[in-house]
Amino acid sequence: MVWGVLGLSPAYIVSINVRGHKSMTKRKRSEQNHDNAHLEKELISAFERVTARDHPNPNRVGCPSPAQLKQIAEAKATINAEIADHVGKCWPCVQDLKQLRSGKMK
Numbered sequence: 001m002v003w004g005v006l007g008l009s010p011a012y013i014v015s016i017n018v019r020g021h022k023s024m025t026k027r028k029r030s031e032q033n034h035d036n037a038h039l040e041k042e043l044i045s046a047f048e049r050v051t052a053r054d055h056p057n058p059n060r061v062g063c064p065s066p067a068q069l070k071q072i073a074e075a076k077a078t079i080n081a082e083i084a085d086h087v088g089k090c091w092p093c094v095q096d097l098k099q100l101r102s103g104k105m106k
C-alpha cells in the first residue's frame with residue numbers, strides 16, 4: 001500500500017475511507033476484477049481531494065526539508081511520527097512525495 005510510504009497515520013486513512021465511500025459505491029460490479037488497483041486509485045484521489053481542500057498549507061508551514069522528503073519518498077529514512085503526521089495533512093508535501101516517487105523531481 002502507498003500509505004506507509006506516504007507516512008500517513010491510520011486514523012487519517014480511516015477518515016478518507018469514510019469520506020471517499022460515496023464515490024466508491026458508484027462502481028459497477030463488472031469492475032470487480034480491477035478492484036484492488038481501482039480502489040487504491042480512488043483512495044488516492046479521494047485522499048488528494050481531501051488534503052487539497054482541508055490542508056492546502058500554501059506557506060509550507062512545518063514542512064520537512066526537500067532532502068527529508070526525498071528520503072521519505074525513497075524509504076531511506078525512518079519517518080518520525082511528527083513528520084508522518086504532517087505529511088499526511090499537508091497538500092504540498094503530498095504532491096512533493098508523489099512527484100519524487102514517480103521520478104519527475106530530481
Ligand SMILES: [Zn+2]
Nearest residue numbers: 063064090093
Ligand atoms: Zn508539508
